[in-house]
Amino acid sequence: MTAPGVQEDVTGRPPVAERRLHPVTPLRRAWAPVAVLMGWAVHDPDGAQRQLTRLTTTTLLVGLGVLIPAAALYGFLSWWFTHFAVTDSELRVRTGLLFRRTAHIRLERIQAIDVTQPLLARVAGVAKLKLDVIGTDKKDELAFLGAGEARALRAELLARAAGFAPETAHEVGEAPSQRMLRVPPGVLAVSLLLTGATWGWLLVAAVALPLLWTATHSLWTVLAAGVPMLGAAGASSVGRFVAEYDWTLGESPDGLRIDHGLLDRAHETVPPGRVQTVRLVEPLLWRRRGWVRVELDVAGSSNSLLLPVAPRAMAESVVARVLPGVTVPPPEAFSRPPRGARWCVPVWWRGYGLAVTDAVFAARRGLLRRSLSLVPHAKVQSVRLAQGPWQRAHGVADVHVDTGANGTVTARLRPAGEAAALLRAQAERSRTGRRDALPDRWMA
Amino acid sequence: METGSPHDTGTADAQGTPTPDAGAEPAWRALPPGLLTMRRLLLVVWLGLLTLATALVPGLLAGPAWGAFAVLPLALLLWGWVMLERNWRSWRYAERADDLLISRGVLWHEETVVPYGRMQLVEVTSGPVERHFGLASVQLHTAAAATDATIPGLDPAEAERLRDRLTELGEARSAGL
Known part of the structure; x- marks a missing residue:
């Protein structure tokens, strides 16, 4: 659909070199009209059959003759009018044919970078690159780039975000990655x-x-x-x-690297200090084998899995690497709700627990499927205490801890006096927890 | 840092009112009476109209005895009159050295602490009815959408003072995500 001649890099205004996406990009929307037709046919099979019998060869040809060039033109134009550029502090994406849209994404605000390759993109040798910053959405991803170009761009963006001098950011290249774990x-x-x-x-x-x-x-x-x-x-x-499939966890100076996928490959990089919450989830049937799943919250990122399955000891060592200075509190460190709580949440009240250490706020819940959430004090945005009339009658209250990834970790059914003290103490800890946090530009 | 340990969980009083540690009790500020007046007026206007409607429509159409239905909205009005005051009294806030405290609710009590360094945005809003009564509300936003820190019914001058002070403190103690 695209002439091969339009591939050359277009340099825009002199100070910032603007680039275009890979020329196969227009094809990514080619399946959309087909999908719409298929969806309609599945949704209303009888109607579709009636319409099919009425179709003659001429109408079919005319329809295709209009539809295909229109789709091709749309794909080509949206590709032609999409540019991106990397400046010292920003990634700029300029797009839109009728409704122009310019996004300037500040690099020191990067929460994660994802490079994904759907199956067809792997065949074509291209990849999508997405910067996770709070507020970015699907429109801000760069789809598609050449696979090599995507890697180089990711390395450059990370180098600039890390605080390397702008002149050298080009040459820094990919930071060496050291494999931590691979799930068989x-x-x-x-x-x-x-x-x-x-x-x-x-x-x-x-x-x-x-x-x-x-x-x-x-x-x-x-x-x-x-x-x-x-x-x-x-x-x-x-x-x-x-x-x-093939879930691989690596560690590099640029942070955590997560690679996974059998058909669609995804490569995620989470720079240091971006993880807001870590959850260890233990389904009932995994308990005998001592396996856990590790989930994480990064602001603005859609991926929430850190490890699909791992032995508990290994998972805890990974958590210690992901949240520096944090150790997962042992089960005996958790204090249970008081006995009165059984009138608020029958049976399941035993599943709740809370442990607060110097580095982390850890809340546990669930009896059959246990889940343990860890929030470093430095990541707490606000603390709330809530108590309903039924809870007051039984002398308990809930303490909610809100994080920047739009997550809330709740210590449920704490004794009322302890909850009030916890509210004040947690606010104090979250304020002072910032002191030894890494700077946003982690290499600077 | 032993807050979570079981041995200091003993003092759970049956009333459940938070017992703040002595000496560190912050200077709480209550809301001005304007909010109560406004809410009561709105209550009287709406429920008063409803009372009239329930008294007149069945009373005229089906006989005077049916007008007794008006007792229901009337009772609601009287109950709401008392409840609004209880709710209004329960709202209070305190500016401490490093964080803002907001406490509210009688039956469903909620207390929020937001460290100044985490504030992303402070908003002062005032609707047409609020403006007529000389009221404004201050809302704090952090990076967490769950943070629900709104102080309603403030005097506009106080709202602006609070906004300026919060932004100033937020700048001084700023920390991102």
């Missing part, structure tokens, strides 16, 4: 087989579908109910396996 496919497969969601959906399907069949004897009803259920089961097993 076998372990990942077993861990997903031991996840409740898949079996839950299969069980629901096994019970509901025969019932539906005996009730209605209609194949369409059974299919309409069964396909989403099996789809959900597939997404929580096969889908996750494909996405989390």
Whole structure:
């Protein structure tokens, strides 16, 4: 669709060298009209069939003759009018045909950089690059760049964000990465087989579908109910396996590197000091094997997984690297809610727990599927105490700790007096927790 | 830093009122009475109209006895009259050296602490009704959307003083994410 002649780099105004995206970019929107048609056909099969029988060869040809050049023109123009440039302190993205849009993204505010390659992009040798800054969205990703160009751009952006001199940022190159951990496919497969969601959906399907069949004897009803259920089961097993395959965690001076994916590859870099919350999740069936899943919150980033599965000791050592100076408090360090709390949350009150150390606010919850959230004091944005009438009658209160990644960690059902003291003490800790934090430009 | 340990959890009084450590009690400020007046007036206007409607419509159409339905909104009005004052009394805020405290709610009590260094934006808003009563509210935003730190019904001069002071303190103690 694009003439090969338009590939040469276009240099804009002299001070800032503007660049264009990779010339295969227009193709990425080529499937959109097809998808719309398919969606309509699936949504309304009878109507689609009626329309198909009415179609003659001429109308078909005319339709295609209009649609394809229109789509091609749109793709070409949106590619032609999209430019990006890297300056000393910003990434500038200029885009839009009718509605012009210019985004200046400040590099010292980078929370993470993602380079992703969907399957087709891997075939074509291109990649998407996205800067995670608070407030950026899908429109700000650079899709697509050549795979090598994306890596070079990521290295340059990281070097500039780290505070290297602008003249040398070009030559710094990729920071050496040291592998910390790789999740073996076998372990990942077993861990997903031991996840409740898949079996839950299969069980629901096994019970509901025969019932539906005996009730209605209609194949369409059974299919309409069964396909989403099996789809959900597939997404929580096969889908996750494909996405989390070959999960590799690396450490470099530029921060944490996460690479994963079987078909679609994703490479994420989280610079030091950007992690707001870490969660250790322990599903019931994993407990015997001592496995945990580690999730993390980074402001502005959509990825929330740090490790799909790992032995607990290894996960704790990874947490210690991700949040410097933090050790995961041992189970006996957690204090439980008082006995009165059992009237507020029957049975499950035992699952809640809280431990506060010099570096971290750690709250635990869940009885069957245990989850432990860690917030470094320096990442706390505000602290709230909440108490409803029923909780007051039983002398307990909740303390919420809000982080910049739009997450809230809650220490539930604390004794009321302790909660009030905790509120003040936590505010004090979060204020002073900043003193030994790294600067935004971590190499400066 | 032993706040989370079990041995200092003993003093949970049945009333559940936070017992702040003595000496560190901040200088709480209450809201001016304007907010209470405004809310009560709105309550009287709306529920008064509703009372009239429930008294007149069934009373005229179905007989005078049906007008007794008006007791319901009337009771609601009287109850709301008392509740509004309780709620208004429960609102208070304190500017401490390094953070702002906001405490509110009677049944559902909530207390928020925001360190000045985490403030991203301070907003002063005032709607048409609020302006008529000479009121303005101050809202604090941090990087966390869950932070719900709003002080309603302030005197506009006080709201502006608070805004300027908060931005000044926020600049001095600024820290990002």
